[in-house]
Amino acid sequence: LPQDGDKKKEDEGLKLSSDLLEALAKFQQIELQDFEMDVKELEIIFEPGLAGQIMPKIKLPGIAGGKPTAMLQTAFVPPVETYPNKITEVKLGATRSEGGTRGRSLIIGGETSPAFYNFERPTTHKPVITLDVFDMEVPLSKAVKMHVKDVVGDPAAWAKLAVDKFDADMVTIHLISIDPLLKDATPKDAVKTVEKVLQAVDVPLVIGGCGDPVKDADVFEAICEAFPGERFLISSITRDMDVERCAKYVKKNGHIALSFTPMDLNLARELNRRLYDFMGREDIVMDLTTAALGYGLDYAFTNMERARLGGLMGDVELAHPMSSGTTNAWAAREAWLKMSAEWEPRELRGPLWEVTTALTLLLTGVDLFMMMHPAAVKTLKDVTNYLTSGKKADASKFAEWVSVKA
Amino acid sequence: MSEKKKAGLKELSPIDVYKLLPKTNCKECGQDNCMAFATKIVNREINIDQCPPLLKKENEKAYNQLKEMLKPAVKEVIVGVGDKATKLGGKLVMYRHEFTYTNPTAIAIDVTDEMTEQEVINRIKRIENYSFEYIGYTLKLDMIAVRSTSGDAEKFKATVKKVAETTNLPMILCALNPNVLEAGLMAAPNARPLLYAANAGNWKDMAELALMYNCPLVVSAPNDLTTLFSLAKTMMAYGVTDLVLDPGTFTNEGLPDTINNFTMLRRAACKGGEELAGFPLMGVPMVAWVDRGETAEDLIKWREAYLASMLLVRYADVLVMHGADGWSLLPTTVLRQNIYTDPRKPVAVAPGLKVFGTPDENSPVFFTSNFALTYYTVASDIESNKLNAYLIVVETEGSAIDSGVAGRKLTAERVADAIKASGIESKVKHRKIIIPGKASRISGEIEELSGWKVQVGPRDSSEIPKYLIEKWQP
Numbered sequence: 001l002p003q004d005g006d007k008k009k010e011d012e013g014l015k016l017s018s019d020l021l022e023a024l025a026k027f028q029q030i031e032l033q034d035f036e037m038d039v040k041e042l043e044i045i046f047e048p049g050l051a052g053q054i055m056p057k058i059k060l061p062g063i064a065g066g067k068p069t070a071m072l073q074t075a076f077v078p079p080v081e082t083y084p085n086k087i088t089e090v091k092l093g094a095t096r097s098e099g100g101t102r103g104r105s106l107i108i109g110g111e112t113s114p115a116f117y118n119f120e121r122p123t124t125h126k127p128v129i130t131l132d133v134f135d136m137e138v139p140l141s142k143a144v145k146m147h148v149k150d151v152v153g154d155p156a157a158w159a160k161l162a163v164d165k166f167d168a169d170m171v172t173i174h175l176i177s178i179d180p181l182l183k184d185a186t187p188k189d190a191v192k193t194v195e196k197v198l199q200a201v202d203v204p205l206v207i208g209g210c211g212d213p214v215k216d217a218d219v220f221e222a223i224c225e226a227f228p229g230e231r232f233l234i235s236s237i238t239r240d241m242d243v244e245r246c247a248k249y250v251k252k253n254g255h256i257a258l259s260f261t262p263m264d265l266n267l268a269r270e271l272n273r274r275l276y277d278f279m280g281r282e283d284i285v286m287d288l289t290t291a292a293l294g295y296g297l298d299y300a301f302t303n304m305e306r307a308r309l310g311g312l313m314g315d316v317e318l319a320h321p322m323s324s325g326t327t328n329a330w331a332a333r334e335a336w337l338k339m340s341a342e343w344e345p346r347e348l349r350g351p352l353w354e355v356t357t358a359l360t361l362l363l364t365g366v367d368l369f370m371m372m373h374p375a376a377v378k379t380l381k382d383v384t385n386y387l388t389s390g391k392k393a394d395a396s397k398f399a400e401w402v403s404v405k406a
Numbered sequence: 407m408s409e410k411k412k413a414g415l416k417e418l419s420p421i422d423v424y425k426l427l428p429k430t431n432c433k434e435c436g437q438d439n440c441m442a443f444a445t446k447i448v449n450r451e452i453n454i455d456q457c458p459p460l461l462k463k464e465n466e467k468a469y470n471q472l473k474e475m476l477k478p479a480v481k482e483v484i485v486g487v488g489d490k491a492t493k494l495g496g497k498l499v500m501y502r503h504e505f506t507y508t509n510p511t512a513i514a515i516d517v518t519d520e521m522t523e524q525e526v527i528n529r530i531k532r533i534e535n536y537s538f539e540y541i542g543y544t545l546k547l548d549m550i551a552v553r554s555t556s557g558d559a560e561k562f563k564a565t566v567k568k569v570a571e572t573t574n575l576p577m578i579l580c581a582l583n584p585n586v587l588e589a590g591l592m593a594a595p596n597a598r599p600l601l602y603a604a605n606a607g608n609w610k611d612m613a614e615l616a617l618m619y620n621c622p623l624v625v626s627a628p629n630d631l632t633t634l635f636s637l638a639k640t641m642m643a644y645g646v647t648d649l650v651l652d653p654g655t656f657t658n659e660g661l662p663d664t665i666n667n668f669t670m671l672r673r674a675a676c677k678g679g680e681e682l683a684g685f686p687l688m689g690v691p692m693v694a695w696v697d698r699g700e701t702a703e704d705l706i707k708w709r710e711a712y713l714a715s716m717l718l719v720r721y722a723d724v725l726v727m728h729g730a731d732g733w734s735l736l737p738t739t740v741l742r743q744n745i746y747t748d749p750r751k752p753v754a755v756a757p758g759l760k761v762f763g764t765p766d767e768n769s770p771v772f773f774t775s776n777f778a779l780t781y782y783t784v785a786s787d788i789e790s791n792k793l794n795a796y797l798i799v800v801e802t803e804g805s806a807i808d809s810g811v812a813g814r815k816l817t818a819e820r821v822a823d824a825i826k827a828s829g830i831e832s833k834v835k836h837r838k839i840i841i842p843g844k845a846s847r848i849s850g851e852i853e854e855l856s857g858w859k860v861q862v863g864p865r866d867s868s869e870i871p872k873y874l875i876e877k878w879q880p
Contacts, residue, residue, distance in 0.1 A: 071609065072640045074682070076631040079673045119666045181869075262808070293737060294540065296779035298744040301719075302503045309501070333786045334736060343732035352708060356715045356737040360745075363665075363719045379712060386661040393660030395628035397696055402580045402602070403555045405520070406695035406728050 078119045083312035087111040088281045090256060090321050092128070092170065092233055092368075093204020099229035099254060103202030106169060108285070108367040109321035114308060115365035116387050123388045127362060129369045129377055130170035130206050131162035132327055135185075135193050136177045141336035143350035147374050155193055156200035163201045166374040167381060172206035172235065173197045178219050179210035187222035194223055198230075206233040206258075206370070213241040220246060224253040233323075233368075236260035236287055239271055247278035258323055260287040263299050265307060269317040281320065285368060290324040292332035293357045300324075301360055308365035321367035329357035330372060351375040359383060418475065420444040426468040426475075428459040447476070450498070450505070479676040480684050480723070482509065483622045483648045485549065485600045486576025492548050494600075494622075494650060494723045495686030500676035503749050510746040512724045513714075513739070514549035514578050516692065519556050519565040526565060530572045532730060538739065545739040547575075551602075551726045552590065554581035559589035567593035578602055578624075578726065584611035591619050600624060600724075602688075603652055604641065606633055613644040621648075624688055628654030629663050631670065638682045650724065651683070655690040655717065657709060665720050672721040689714070689722035692729075707734040714738045718745060754804035755781045759828040763794035767835040768880035770795050772863065772870075773821060774842060775802040775810050787867040793874065796833065800824040807844040818851030825856050836880040840873075 089110040094100025110124035135155045140148070147166075151158040155173055162168040173194060177185040197205065207223055209216030220234050236258040237246050250257050257275055261267040268288055275284055288307060291300045304322055311319030329335055335353035338346060354376035358369055362380065371377050423444040430440065435456045437443040446452040454460060454472050461469065482496030492512045499505040515533045517526050530550060538545040552569055554562040562581060569577060570593060577599040581587040587601060598619075603626035604612035616623040623646050627633035634653055641649055653667035674683035694710040707729035714725050715738050729735070754776045762785070774784045776799050788795055800820050802810040810816030825831075825839065839858045841849060843865030853860045864873050 066643065066645065068640050068643045069610075071606065071636055072643055074632075074635050074639045076635045076670075076674075078670055079678050079680075116662065116665055117669060118662050119670055262806075264809075291779060294740040294744065295782055297741070298502075298747050298749070299779070301745065302749050305501060306503050331783065331786075333790060334740070337790065339732075343736060345733060348704060348708065349733035349736060352711060352734065352737050355708075355712050356741055359712055359716050360719050360741060363716065379708070382658075383661065383712070383716075386658055387665065389659060389662065391659040391662065393629045393654065393656035393663035395630065395654055395656070395660075398628040398654045398656065398690075398693060399582060399605075399626070400696045401690055401693045401726075402553055402582055403557065404692075404696050405518075405555055406692070406698075 080120050081113075083112060085312055085314045085316065085319055087308070087311055087319050087321060087365075087367075088284075089125070090282055090285055092231060092256065094229055094231040094254070098231075100231060101198065101202070102204050102230070104204075105231065106204055111308075111365065111367075112312070114312065115363055118387075118390075122390065125367070126388045127367050127369060127380075127384050128169045129371055129380060130172045131166060131168035131377060132172050132174060132370060132372050133158040133162060133197065134174045134176055135190075136183065138174075138176055141330055141350055143336065143347045144330070144373050146347075156196040159197045159201045163203055166377055168203065168377065170204045170206060170233075170368075171197065171201055172208050172370055174208035175219060176210055178212075178215055180212055180215055182210070187219045190219045191222050191226045194227065198227065204231065204233070206235050208235045213238060217241050217246055221249045224249045224255050228253040230254070231256055233258050233285060235323075235370075237271070237275070239267065243271070243274045244278065247275050251279040251283060256283050256285060258285050258287050259320070261289065263289045263291070263296075263303055265303060265310070265318065268307070269315075272317045272320065281316070284320050285323050286318075286320045287323045287325065290326055290328045290357070290361065292329045292335070293353055293360070294332045294334060297357060297360060301364055304361060304364035304366060322365060323368040323370065324358070324361050324366045326354060326358045326361065326369045326376075327372040329354040355379045418448055420448050422475065423447045423472065426472050427457065428465055428468075430459050432459060434458045447472075450508075478508070479679070480672075480686060481648075483600075483650060483686050485512075485578070485598060485622055486574075487596065487598050488574055490548075490574045490576060491598070492576050497672075497676070497721075497723070500672050500721075502745065506748040506750070507746050509723065510742050511718050511722055512548040513735075513742075514551040514724065514726045515547055515730050516551040516553050516580075516726065516728050517565065517569060518553045519558070519561040521565070523568055526568050527572055529730070530569065530575075534573060534575065536730075536732075536735065538736060540740060540743060543743055545736075545743060547735070547739075549576045549578060549600075549724070551578040551580055554583070554586050554590070557583065557586065559583075559586045562586050563589040563593045566590040570594040570597055576600070578724075580726075582608060584608050584615060587612070588615055591615060591621070595619060598622070600650060602626070604637060606637065609637055609640060613641055613646050616641075616646045616648075617644070622650060623648065624650045624652050626652040626654070628652075629656070629660075629667065630654075631667060635682045638685065642682075649685045650688050651685045652688040652690070655693050655713065657694050657713060661716075665716065668717065668720045668722065686723035687721055689717035689725045691717065691725055691727050695728050707731055711735070711738055715741050718742055754778055755799060757799045757801040757824060759830060760785065760797040760799060762788045762797060763792060765794040765796055765833075767833065769834060770840055770874060770878050770880075771798065771830055771834060771838070772796070772840045772842075773798040773800050773824065774867075775800060775805060775807050775816055777802060777804050777806045777810075780806045784867040784870075787870050791871040793871065796828075796830055798824050798828045798830065798839075807842045811845055811847055816845060816848075818848045818855050821848070821852050822855035825858060834880075838880070840878070842867075 087109045091105050091107050093102040093105040106128050107125050113120040133155050151161050159171045162171050175190045177183040232255045238260050259271050288303045307318045335350045351373040354373050358380045427440045435443050478496050478498045480495040480497035483494045485492050493509045496508045517529050533547050536547045579590045579599045580602040601621050601623045603624035605626045625637040656664045671683045674680040691710045691714040694706050710729045711734040755778050757776050802816045805815040837858045840861045840863040846862045849860045
């Protein structure tokens with residue numbers, strides 16, 4: 001056997017040992033004394049602990065009898081499970097024949113297995129991406145700004161860019177200007193903004209508030225009533241709002257509630273239960289809170305994974321399609337900060353931060369992604385297309401990675 | 407789940423363990439009694455080897471029974487020797503919420519035998535120097551994958567020798583020709599590298615090498631789990647028991663098979679108790695570089711990086727990568743840290759006084775919770791705006807502000823104590839503290855108990871700069 005510091009022996013090590021093993025295989029009745037000598041050598045070469053690990057493997061009588069000479073065949077049985085429940089299907093947006101004005105509507109949910117367990121069942125509906133559009137100037141990272149700088153301040157043009165150029169399935173119009181601490185725009189102003197976006201694009205819309213529970217409730221009401229039947233996703237209904245009032249006007253006007261809770265499945269169940277008093281399960285999407293990669297993504301990941309598995313296993317209060325505010329990835333400073341040269345360029349690091357946040361949550365079962373950067377959107381689209389393509393891997397080239405001259 | 411479990415984690419109770427302990431209550435393990443020790447065992451906070459009486463000859467049977475009972479669903483395989491030896495696998499569960507994931511996914515970066523000596527050394531230095539400070543952790547890379555791109559045994563041997571001389575990071579020796587691999591092994595016979603790989607064609611020679619050099623061995627069967635299982639079974643019968651499974655990694659159209667293979671194997675191991683699936687899994691994001699045609703290098707690195715992250719989420723225990731840029735590796739290494747934290751514990755930072763910029767006696771004083779997510783968000787908002795300020799981190803047992811107030815983890819008493827303990831009173835002239843908007847409910851109590859004047863700040867720390875301009879006067 002080879003050892004340090006003895007060059008010649010090192011080189012011959014394998015051959016010598018190989019010969020020994022062959023000899024052992026051929027002549028099982030090899031003299032015990034010879035073997036004992038080898039054991040002594042082993043003890044000298046290896047530290048005692050290691051020798052203890054190795055020696056049992058050189059079971060002298062077992063070697064010849066035990067070593068297979070041909071590959072042993074066995075089968076792999078895919079570990080397929082069934083689940084008692086399925087995730088509720090929710091339809092976003094409505095075409096003219098469905099009572100709205102959109103070019104198409106989109107269905108999310110309906111899953112009967114955990115995310116992309118295609119060895120069990122195919123994915124029912126491909127996840128959907130909605131792009132952020134803001135109704136006023138907001139601080140944006142450099143990596144994002146370079147792509148939208150011409151349309152900032154013009155939500156209709158921004159929405160059009162998102163759909164035509166960045167291939168958005170949906171658009172989220174964030175009504176930031178209604179914030180009492182910012183422009184305090186009126187519900188009427190907000191309705192006008194939504195009207196413009198509705199004219200500019202024909203995809204389903206998400207209506208985003210400013211986070212003020214009172215103002216949002218007023219604005220959402222005006223919008224729901226101004227555009228009945230559009231099946232807008234109202235983002236979002238939270239525990240500190242007047243849930244009964246909001247649920248009633250969302251339902252009455254044929255829209256959908258985004259039930260938002262802060263990283264706590266019990267609170268999510270509770271808010272969903274309150275909504276059930278006024279609307280059907282098929283009118284509710286839930287947002288369990290997305291924290292950025294590096295800033296709590298682990299909590300978001302585990303919450304969503306538990307929610308999806310729970311929903312499939314029969315916890316109906318969690319069996320709703322999930323939405324993720326993936327744009328929150330940009331809250332991580334590593335996404336936008338100029339760092340020392342070894343971590344640059346941030347123009348790549350930033351969108352990759354968003355992609356990584358998105359893909360981590362995609363694998364928990366998120367159905368709707370609210371996103372920001374065009375490159376991140378493109379990658380998530382590509383990946384979801386691949387994952388739902390039903391195509392098989394071409395295994396023939398895989399082993400080339402060992403010798404590829406990259 | 408209705409899935410059947412072998413030695414399932416959930417069924418294992420402290421009583422099961424206690425029954426097999428010597429029940430001496432001798433406290434030699436450092437615990438108060440055997441039951442306390444058993445509880446720690448079940449929670450994987452202590453090892454059975456820390457019970458001296460159990461190690462005695464007469465308890466050998468119980469010891470072995472316990473060992474079997476506590477065996478992880480995925481075997482732990484050690485690569486390398488010494489300080490930097492890396493443990494792969496050892497997973498107890500499939501899903502993160504079931505129990506903490508053990509042994510964070512090891513990341514290996516490649517060198518090739520066609521690089522010059524200086525290129526190899528430079529690349530290794532770069533890999534060793536990769537370091538990122540994140541919430542008190544240092545994110546590092548773990549291994550070097552030495553690839554035979556020349557197919558020449560002597561070249562491979564020389565490169566392995568150079569790598570072994572340059573670093574004590576564990577190696578993965580990658581050559582499908584056993585003669586080439588053997589040459590590499592001769593250059594580092596006691597380094598216990600991971601051998602890549604035994605496949606349907608070369609398994610016998612690879613098994614011999616693994617036995618001879620006492621090395622863990624990868625068995626590889628791209629997108630063919632039946633062959634993968636057959637190989638694993640054959641290796642075990644051969645006496646090679648430290649295995650790593652490589653079901654193949656495929657980009658683009660191959661993604662569904664990639665994700666499904668990893669998922670099936672991990673489920674078979676954790677939920678089905680399938681021994682042949684119970685080995686660490688190897689992902690090879692560097693396949694993104696195979697057959698890349700005219701694709702731009704940055705795009706390949708991007709693809710490789712997101713593939714690495716997906717594999718990390720879906721159960722890979724070791725990853726081999728080629729792209730070694732900071733921008734492309736950072737998301738994956740941060741994700742690894744996130745996924746491998748203990749899901750039972752809230753992530754918290756140490757309470758106390760944090761100083762930003764160069765504050766003086768008139769600078770503003772804030773407080774926040776010690777929930778890491780909250781703390782780092784606030785810290786980032788102060789820092790990125792280059793503010794000079796003091797931030798007192800209050801012990802809230804890892805609760806955020808709103809849930810801390812609601813759950814009485816963030817109380818006026820704790821805030822008052824934290825102000826006193828921070829020593830801030832000797833650092834500023836004023837006695838005004840800016841509190842989070844979400845803690846406004848306890849503002850009166852804080853004033854009463856601390857004697858400081860409270861100013862209710864914004865609900866979101868992103869508004870701190872604006873708030874200071876409009877509302878702050880020492």
